[in-house]
Amino acid sequence: MDPIFMWDTLQRLLPGIPLMLQLVSLSLAVGFVLAVLVALARLSAFRPLSAAAAGYVFFFRGTPLLVQIFLIYYGLGQFPEIRDSFLWPFLRQPYWCAILAFTLNTGAYGSEIMRGGIQSVPWGQIEAARVCGMSGLLLMRRIILPIAVRQALPAYGNEMILMVKATSLASIITLMEVTGIAQKIIAETYRAVEVFVVAGSIYLLINFVLTRGVRALEWYLSPHLRDARQAAPATEAAALAH
Amino acid sequence: MELLSFGDKGWGDELALAACMTLAVASCAFLLGTVFGCFGALAKLSGLRALEIAADAYTTVVRGIPELLVIYLLFFGGSGALMFVASMFGHTGYIGVNAFMTGVAAIGFVNGAYSTEAIRGAVLAVPKGQIEAAKAYGMPPWTLFRRILAPQVLRFALPSLGNVWQLCLKETALISVTGLVEIMRQATIGAGSTKKPFTFYACAAVLYLLLTTLSGIGFGRAERWAERGVRRS
Amino acid sequence: MFYRLLAAGCVAAVALAGAAEAKDWSKIKIATEGAYAPWNFTNAAGKLEGFEVDLANDLCKRMKATCEIVAQDWDGIIPALQAGKYDAIIAGMSITAKRKEVINFSLPYASTPAALAVLKTSPLAKIPVDKNYDLDKNKADAEKQIATLKAALKGKAIGAQVSTTHLNFLETYFKDAADVRSYKTTEQHDLDITAGRIEGAYASIGYWKPLLGKPEGKDLVVVGPTFTGGVFGAGVGAGLRKADDDLRKLFDDAIAAAAADGTIKKLAVQWFGFDITPPM
Structure with missing residues (x-):
């Protein structure tokens, strides 16, 4: 372990962080919308819709993300029809292929989490809302989704961490994020252990911040569960001491 | 389609063999991970502060770092570390760690963190009253473990261990970077030499789906077996 | 069950230690x-x-x-x-x-000298095939050739395999003009040339020549001068x-x-x- 080398490595890895954060935030944002839609589709009484949603979830949860990335990046390029279509300007860029693969992947896992959340909404509350005259989107927006999201949040937090880790696979389709740069430094210096210790710490730190963020959000979204006199967990020191 | 035929002309037999390799790596890694999980859960429930901190550090760090990094770390650093340990015992020379062992160690190590939580949760799910009752009957610790704790922990842990197994199967795809010829690596080789990437990666996807689905059914059966005689609410 | 797992763990730990090899x-x-x-x-x-x-x-x-x-x-x-x-x-x-x-x-x-291959349909396919330039023996001429190539590749994506002399060559001379991408295998950059994601790739002529003769390489063509010496080594x-x-x-x-x-x-x-x- 050479501290000077590790410091240099850190400085070379830092430029990979923006790309990684972009990949994570974009695919999580789009993936969340997808997850909610797919969860609703799965719960719908319309058979073809719920079957299609189930098939999508089955495929993306049953195969490794690496296969999905390769199928989208190298696989789709095999067909001239796709290369000539309007999709190609997007699919020819590794960046959008990665976003697409990550989004579809997190959409599938997220939809199962959201389905659990939606099913956990007490039936009495939905009945009460119906009695008050709410239905359709209004019922969804005011009653079901807020409760479902709050219920699903801890599990969704885990999914976010998995996505941060998953971005390391983007290096395999030529995107130079943290793992990609780390690989390159190793190719030049052959000092695998030190480089990966530094790279690993970056991921750990980001995931640590993310976990704290989700925990704060959980706290913020459950005012009915907390003691009125209790202080907000904004006191990071208290959280660390735990 | 003849691309995927068996024999020397097609890739069917290679892919089937690769699927066996995936299964072998996943099974060994899962077993190793369960062992790690048992130790981890034991440490977390030991009541000894130092052990608890160590186990917490293990689960937090491993769950926060990409598996790909862990695999690289063990692949490139693993045999160096082994040689270092061996040199302390006066042994010099090279110690090779092959891709299979690296894969099993890396994935087992990662999955151990998940298994730790699964087993810890299962131990905590055993009603305290039952343990107290057993103690009141004068059961010695081993008998208590065998008759009361173990059967229930196994039952409670099975569903989450099933999930860990599924993760394990999918993570083996990352082992392809170490050159071990499992499904993913074989598909990449095939895609490269035939310039038909979609065909090969689709095949790989189907193989993984088969493995995850079949083993999912297996775990479902095991769960039902473990729950026989339990009254459902 | 628990103890059996413990025993299995010990066996696995011993097995992982592997066998030593003597130097002979x-x-x-x-x-x-x-x-x-x-x-x-x-x-x-x-x-x-x-x-x-x-x-x-x-x-x-x-x-x-x-x-x-x-x-x-x-x-x-x-x-x-x-x-x-x-x-x-x-x-x-x-x-x-x-x-x-x-x-x-x-x-x-x-x-074997390094060469650039592109799709036959690419505008770059018109670059005439040239002789070999050695970056050690004939530095001035080689660099003149590189400057011409650089102008042709401006703003385009170009690939080579990761940690090869070819990638090193691209990063040394083309980084500021072209989008240089690194691939895990040469076969992957070929897939991306065919798919049109990158304009071309650098690899050894000993890799391109046989490939171009096969059905998989029928869409590719080697263009421009080849290079040896310098970053390409001995x-x-x-x-x-x-x-x-x-x-x-x-x-x-x-x-x-x-x-x-x-x-x-x-x-x-x-x-x-x-x-x-x-x-x-």
């Missing part, structure tokens, strides 16, 4: 990539094949050693050599100053650990003998269609 060169473990046809590749029967596999077997006979040839991913091939996973690398690896800092090389057994040699100087001598003698009696030429013509024996 009657058995040599050689690594190749298995994905760089026709240098070395894996056929549909799952066996390693190619120029270097044949050459390695020939060299082993000359060294009176039994050899085991294993496949190893390119980006880990040097660290794994250092870690002792095998004793030699025979995988189309150019002898460069940078690599020499960490490993040793035998005499070169092949020398030919292709066997990579060895610095500590194993005795093994290097064995390889040097075997390679010199194979070059002298025409074995390298024979194998090169068989696999590449032209001679790639380096000047000894």
